[in-house]
Amino acid sequence: MRISALSVTAAAMAAMIAGGAAPAAADTLVSTVNLEAGAGLHRNSATVTYERVDGAVNSVKIISLQAFSGEPDCVWVEWNDPKGVGDGWTALNSEPPCHGGSLGETINQIIKAPKGYQLKIRLVAYHDGGIEVIHKDIAKL
Incomplete structure (x- = not known):
């Protein structure tokens, strides 16, 4: 059975149009935030990796974090939880x-x-053991 060149071209064109009409997979953009607080022995840092939640207003998915403390310090990475208790920050x-x-x-x-x-x-x-914040760095997501 012979297929004409016109039929093959029409079939290829239809496949291309159908493929173009299909929704593309959403590209998820992964971002990082670097935080630093203090200096010398008190140098503390953290890196937070996150991505926006598709279709959600004001939502992000925290993927991972790395935190490093200075010699005499202990460090927390926190977010400003609108439902947070105390000072409004949640670890x-x-x-x-x-x-x-x-x-x-x-x-x-x-x-x-x-x-x-x-x-x-x-x-x-x-x-260590203290309740007073001695150094801090804040970043918007």
């Missing part, structure tokens, strides 16, 4: 690295806030 890391230690965690947690509420994360450092 993302399960425990603080202290005394020059580091902590890496895979979080995979969605944080969200009402429309118009600016999502933020912060790195806070405390002297």
